[in-house]
Amino acid sequence: MKRVISTMGFVAIAAWFAVPTAATAAEESIGNIVNGRIIYQNGKGDDVPACAGCHQVDGLGNDEVGSPRLAYQVDSYILKQLQDFAEDKRTDDTMYQMNDIAKALTLQEKKDLAAYVHTLKTPYIGSNLDQLRRDGADVGDPHLGKMIAEYGAPDHGVPACKSCHGFHGRSAGRMYPAIGGQNYVYLKHELESFRNGANTSAADIASGDKEDNARTNDYMAQMRAVARNLTDEDIANVAAFLTLARPTTPGNPRSPSRH
Numbered sequence: 001m002k003r004v005i006s007t008m009g010f011v012a013i014a015a016w017f018a019v020p021t022a023a024t025a026a027e028e029s030i031g032n033i034v035n036g037r038i039i040y041q042n043g044k045g046d047d048v049p050a051c052a053g054c055h056q057v058d059g060l061g062n063d064e065v066g067s068p069r070l071a072y073q074v075d076s077y078i079l080k081q082l083q084d085f086a087e088d089k090r091t092d093d094t095m096y097q098m099n100d101i102a103k104a105l106t107l108q109e110k111k112d113l114a115a116y117v118h119t120l121k122t123p124y125i126g127s128n129l130d131q132l133r134r135d136g137a138d139v140g141d142p143h144l145g146k147m148i149a150e151y152g153a154p155d156h157g158v159p160a161c162k163s164c165h166g167f168h169g170r171s172a173g174r175m176y177p178a179i180g181g182q183n184y185v186y187l188k189h190e191l192e193s194f195r196n197g198a199n200t201s202a203a204d205i206a207s208g209d210k211e212d213n214a215r216t217n218d219y220m221a222q223m224r225a226v227a228r229n230l231t232d233e234d235i236a237n238v239a240a241f242l243t244l245a246r247p248t249t250p251g252n253p254r255s256p257s258r259h
């Protein structure tokens with residue numbers, strides 16, 4: 001009897017350790033990775049250009065065209081963005097292509113693409129801030145940005161970014177995108193867009209009468225509530241910190257215990 005109990009104990013422990021593997025399989029099963037890669041690298045017909053043309057083959061994106069890093073981004077978040085572009089809930093006011101591209105993709109193709117970009121494990125390089133400074137961009141101070149990411153700015157109503165983005169993209173947190181290692185130009189632009197979105201009335205959002213650079217597709221206006229109180233300096237500082245953030249930083253889906 002004692003032997004049976006200890007065997008059962010072992011099985012229970014083995015099952016517990018097996019959980020991360022099962023979760024990984026579930027994450028990757030939302031789409032067909034092979035089909036996602038084909039569309040990503042080659043596009044589809046006349047309507048969908050290759051994603052790699054703007055987001056790069058490695059998924060790192062490009063500060064020069066303002067495109068985001070997609071590599072290893074939370075797949076369910078990617079899928080939601082493609083749906084939001086397709087339904088005009090979010091506007092690409094940088095190159096004005098994402099809405100048309102997303103409309104030309106079927107739901108299954110969106111899932112395939114989300115699954116594929118999630119498998120791209122390009123190292124977190126982030127933006128070259130020195131180069132951006134040389135190019136005349138307004139670049140903030142990463143040290144000041146780290147304080148906002150970790151503690152927020154309580155004196156003017158900004159919560160810590162890690163309180164939501166620190167779920168590592170897993171479990172209940174799969175609606176929160178990874179923001180560490182994201183490109184500087186894109187981060188700054190999105191934070192400004194959410195802040196513009198916070199200043200857009202609900203009536204204007206409902207009637208579609210909003211500026212292109214006002215992002216209002218965040219569930220329950222969570223990000224707008226955060227961005228509303230960010231100053232220009234806060235945005236430059238936190239974007240400078242986040243772009244240099246390493247994989248172990250809160251907000252990245254790649255946690256040291258899993259890889």
Ligand code: HEC
Binds near residue numbers: 048053094
């Ligand atoms: C012509 C350039 C271009 C092409 C081609 C392109 N993208 Fe984009 N994409 C962008 C830009 C620019 C943005 C940022 C939009 C904004 O400013 O809000 C973006 C944003 C996105 C986002 C939002 C990411 C986030 O972090 O919220 C996703 C997802 C995305 N693209 C997926 C794709 C996929 C999949 C394809 C191919 C089917 C593709 N893109 C093709 C330029 C492009």
Ligand code: HEC
Binds near residue numbers: 164178217226
């Ligand atoms: C209350 C929860 C919450 C907090 C706190 C929060 N965020 Fe977010 N954030 C979200 C959600 C939810 C989204 C996804 C919106 C969507 O679905 O399009 C998001 C999206 C973003 C994006 C867009 C990412 C992309 O790829 O387009 C950026 C950038 C961002 N947050 C930065 C920050 C920063 C910087 C802070 C701290 C100053 C912060 N967030 C604090 C909930 C939060």
